[in-house]
Each structure stands twice: as C-alpha cells, then as structure tokens.
C-alpha cells in the first residue's frame with residue numbers, strides 16, 4: 001500500500017486491478033473495467049474463500065484491495081487485513097469503541113469502510129476518532145478526536161476519503177440534535193486543515209464564513225434552530241473531482257425532523273438535504289443544490305454521488321448524479337451546480353415533480369401538522385446509503401430502491417427546542433409514527449428492487465423485484481454484469497443491459513454492503529462483505545439466517561466450501577408475566593420512546609439483530625429491571641436506563657409487552 005496516492009488511484013481506474021478507494025475511482029462509479037468474469041461465464045462462479053469477521057451487527061463496508069491485500073471493516077469499526085487471494089488473516093485492528101457509544105447513534109454500530117494512502121489505512125471509529133494504521137503491521141500510527149467536547153451524540157459510520165493529501169471525514173447525529181460538519185486532516189500527521197459546518201450556528205455569534213451568513217437567512221431564528229443543532233450531517237457520501245479540484249458532500253436531514261418545529265415561520269434551511277461543492281484545498285463553499293428545501297421527513301441527500309460525462313440535448317456535460325432518499329433521481333452540472341433534470345425513480349406522494357429551476361412542486365398535505373400522513377418514500381428513503389454504481393457502457397445507474405411504510409404524525413409533546421436542555425442530546429425528532437399514536441397504519445406497501453436507471457432520459461431501463469426492502473449496494477463491470485446482495489441472503493448477478501438474472505449464491509445472512517472486484521496474479525475475484533443490520537436490520541429481517549459477518553470471495557470455477565450457516569431461534573410469544581392492565585396505556589408511550597426503535601413492535605416484527613421482546617422468555621420480561629439498570633448489554637450497545645426510567649416505569653413497559661403479546665396471540669395457542 002506504500003505507493004497508493006492520487007495518481008495511483010487515477011491510473012488504477014484504467015486497469016481495475018485494485019479497488020483502492022471507497023467507490024473504486026474518484027468518480028465513485030463502482031464500474032470495474034475487468035471482464036474475465038462476464039455475462040457469458042458468470043454461471044461458473046464459485047466460492048474461492050470466506051473469512052469470518054466475527055461480528056454480529058451490520059456489516060456495511062466496501063472492502064478495499066491494494067496489491068493483493070484486502071482491508072475491510074466490520075461493526076464496531078474493527079478493521080481486518082486479509083490476503084485477497086486466500087482470505088488468510090494478516091492482522092486486525094480494534095479501535096475499542098466503548099459499548100456505551102452504541103446507543104449514541106441512530107442506526108446500528110456500522111462502518112462503511114476504510115481509506116488507504118502511502119502505507120497507511122484510515123478508519124473513523126463509531127465514537128468519533130479518526131485513526132491511521134500502518135498497512136503492513138496493523139499498528140496505530142496516529143489518532144485524533146474529530147468531535148467537539150460538548151457531549152452531543154455525534155457518531156461516525158462513513159468511510160474516509162483521501163483528497164490532496166488530506167483525510168476527509170464527516171459524522172452523523174442529526175436525529176439527536178447535532179450540527180453537521182466535515183473536516184480535513186493531514187494524512188501524515190493528523191493535524192486539522194479545515195472544517196466546514198453545513199448549517200448556521202447561533203446568530204448572536206459571528207458566522208464562520210459568508211456561506212453560513214447566507215444560510216442563516218433561510219432559517220427562522222424565532223425557532224432558535226441552533227439549540228437543536230440544525231442537523232445536516234455528512235454521514236456518508238463525499239466525492240472528489242481532481243480536475244475541478246471540487247469536493248462534493250451530501251448533507252443530511254434537519255434536526256429536529258419537523259420543519260415547523262425548527263423554523264416556525266418557514267424557510268429553506270440551507271444547507272440541509274443538499275449537494276454542496278467545496279474547494280478541495282480550503283473547504284470554502286463553491287456552490288450548492290438543495291434537493292429538499294425545508295426538509296421535514298429525514299430526506300437526506302447523503303446518498304452516493306457519481307461523476308460522469310453525459311450527452312444531454314446534444315451537449316457533452318460534466319455531471320453529478322444522485323438518487324437521494326426523497327425518491328427523485330438528480331442530474332446536475334457539477335462545474336456550477338446547475339440543475340439539469342430530476343424524475344422520480346419510485347412512486348412519491350410528497351411532490352409531483354421538479355420545476356425548471358430545480359424546485360420541487362410540493363403536495364401541501366405532506367407538511368400537515370394536524371393530519372397523519374403516509375409519506376412515500378418514508379424516512380428510510382426510496383434509496384438509502386446502499387451503494388449505487390454507473391456503467392458508462394450501458395449508460396445505466398444501478399441502485400437498490402425501496403419503500404418502507406411509515407405514517408408520520410405531529411408529536412404534540414415535543415413542544416419547543418427550548419424544552420430540550422442545551423448541550424444535551426435532543427429527545428425525539430418532532431414527529432411520531434402511526435404506531436405510537438394508535439392511528440390507522442400506513443396503507444402504502446413495502447417493496448425492495450434493483451433499479452437500472454437511464455440518467456439521460458430519466459427513465460427506468462429495467463428492474464428486478466426482491467422479496468423485501470433493504471437490499472445491498474451494487475457493482476457493475478465491463479463483463480456486462482451487475483452484482484448485488486439481498487436482504488433474503490443471496491448474492492446475485494444480472495445482465496447489465498437486460499436485467500436477466502444470471503447467477504446466485506446463498507449467503508449466511510441478509511446482505512446490505514456492496515460487492516467489489518479485483519485481480520491478483522491475472523485472476524479476477526468478486527468479493528462481498530455480508531452481515532445483516534443497519535437501521536432497518538436492527539429490528540427487522542427477511543432471512544432466517546444469522547451467521548456472523550463474513551467476507552465471501554468468488555472466482556470462476558471456485559469450489560471452496562461454504563461456511564456453516566446459523567439460524568435465528570424464534571421462541572413463541574411470551575406468556576404468563578403478571579401485569580396490571582391499567583398500565584398498558586402509559587407502558588405504550590414508555591416503550592415507544594425508549595425501546596421500539598431497536599426492538600421493534602412486540603410480536604409483530606420478527607426481530608433483526610436485536611431481539612423482539614414479544615418473543616422473549618418469561619423470565620427475561622419478569623426481570624426486565626436487571627436488563628435496564630446497569631444491565632449486561634450496556635457493553636454491547638444497549639443504553640443504561642438508570643437515569644431515565646424508574647421501577648414503576650418498568651412495570652408499565654412489562655404490561656405493554658405482555659399485554660401486546662396476549663392481544664395478538666391466536667386463540668388456539
């Protein structure tokens with residue numbers, strides 16, 4: 001890895017031998033020119049080796065491969081270096097993220113991968129540290145804390161990128177009242193070079209720069225937006241254009257989600273849900289495009305961005321493409337941020353389209369503060385972080401699209417930003433869901449599909465319907481192939497032009513990460529890091545398999561044996577716990593604000609990586625206090641409720657769990 005630098009990454013894009021950066025090349029196309037494995041012979045693909053990552057939570061990493069060595073991260077930000085030909089372990093590096101940090105993030109203790117530069121491997125840990133590791137030995141070279149010392153719930157799940165000798169990293173936490181920013185650190189020393197905030201701070205203090213002063217005019221100060229952080233976290237996509245020396249960042253949702261609670265008098269709330277172009281050396285603002293003005297639904301624009309050149313109306317344009325959560329596919333001119341086109345890639349009900357200035361034409365009901373609204377796409381997004389690829393040979397972008405129904409209802413108990421203690425993580429997001437308030441459940445239907453999208457015509461070229469939402473990211477190759485793992489534990493290959501399903505292999509769990517391909521000693525390999533999880537996988541699943549996180553690597557005519565797969569054990573509904581039926585109402589509210597996000601709805605959801613309490617053993621529910629107060633799972637990411645719940649609260653939660661199980665148990669049981 002000693003020789004990996006900017007020109008190495010640019011040269012490698014021509015051969016495809018290595019996979020040296022998150023999205024394969026600087027344009028983040030995830031298109032490999034390798035063609036030894038092709039639509040004609042992919043049916044002969046077999047396992048070359050597998051490697052047990054030893055993790056039980058979500059695996060979201062795109063592995064990197066340089067000179068026959070693979071660097072891949074698993075949950076809890078643990079990095080593994082493997083021989084890419086044999087799967088033999090070279091070293092592992094564990095940043096020892098404290099278990100308590102697990103409950104500081106919204107969406108599982110995941111990590112989307114590492115960066116490699118001049119002999120170092122860089123990982124950002126869940127608890128907010130950026131760490132340089134010696135690529136040969138796995139020893140730490142330097143470490144720096146990227147978080148402010150204000151106790152706010154920042155976490156890092158994204159992969160760092162290396163740009164002009166700096167390591168670039170953002171963070172997450174917009175569900176907890178943080179102010180988003182992105183920082184550049186010297187790759188050699190870890191010294192901070194620049195930091196750019198995505199949303200304005202307190203207007204009584206000087207703004208950091210002109211861009212913040214302009215942004216502040218789009219926020220209503222009567223909402224005291226800065227006390228709830230504002231949000232706009234850069235928790236995933238960061239792309240660099242070496243020719244224009246621009247760094248493109250995707251920004252996240254508002255904090256709190258509810259627009260009226262942040263900005264009672266309205267306003268676009270820059271730079272939420274936007275693509276922002278920064279000067280790559282200084283971090284100065286250059287241009288922005290806001291896909292969802294006044295975000296109200298967790299419509300992040302943090303999804304993958306891909307750079308390419310497209311011929312549009314007879315003109316060759318340098319474009320940036322993105323399919324953010326809000327359901328529309330965007331094509332922009334990346335030299336200046338000019339809006340070229342947008343069309344919906346899934347059904348949407350919050351807007352009917354975009355006008356020629358690139359503003360959404362909204363449906364007013366979507367912002368109702370009185371009526372519940374079954375928002376489509378839901379807050380999980382029409383497309384989430386799962387990686388998109390773009391094949392210039394077919395002219396198509398490939399990404400997992402989906403719908404996960406959620407009806408949103410105003411949260412009347414979330415009165416004002418002032419009611420949140422300053423400096424404390426925000427409690428709640430300003431909305432409830434239908435389940436929480438006993439209103440009609442959403443009528444929209446869930447789905448998950450692989451979408452092949454033509455960005456020039458803004459039309460779907462083909463689709464493949466999966467059995468569930470929350471499928472893996474994609475890889476496309478010059479062999480006319482698209483590879484994707486699925487929620488129901490398969491790894492599949494499709495014809496890139498037609499969408500014909502050509503090959504598949506079973507996996508030991510549902511897959512959410514994206515595959516890669518590389519070449520060692522003249523042989524092409526395809527690799528995928530499988531491990532069910534992420535925000536949807538915490539409480540739900542589409543497969544009965546729960547094998548530990550595993551890297552599977554395939555080769556033509558490979559005949560290695562699959563590791564043994566393990567299954568979830570689903571007990572029967574809990575029964576016989578004594579409870580006071582008068583407690584069920586208050587127990588519902590307590591369960592909803594403290595438990596539902598990870599454990600799901602008792603007896604309704606099956607449980608994902610985190611057990612559904614409706615299927616617990618009787619003794620577990622009877623002794624719930626032992627799990628809630630200084631419990632055994634704090635070291636595995638479960639919050640300690642000692643400060644937030646009392647003994648009576650626990651009795652109420654028990655009543656809700658047992659009461660719900662009793663209510664849904666079939667009469668015969």
Ligand SMILES: O=C(O)c1cc(C(=O)O)c2c(n1)C(=O)C(=O)c1cc(C(=O)O)[nH]c1-2
Nearest residue numbers: 107110157172173174175233235252534535
């Ligand atoms: O607003 C944020 O700061 C933030 C952070 C993250 C994250 O860091 O993983 C996610 C989200 N939001 C989010 O909205 C979301 O749907 C999501 C899914 C996942 C995941 O890894 O499965 N992370 C996140």
Ligand SMILES: [Ca+2]
Nearest residue numbers: 174175253298
């Ligand atoms: Ca979010």
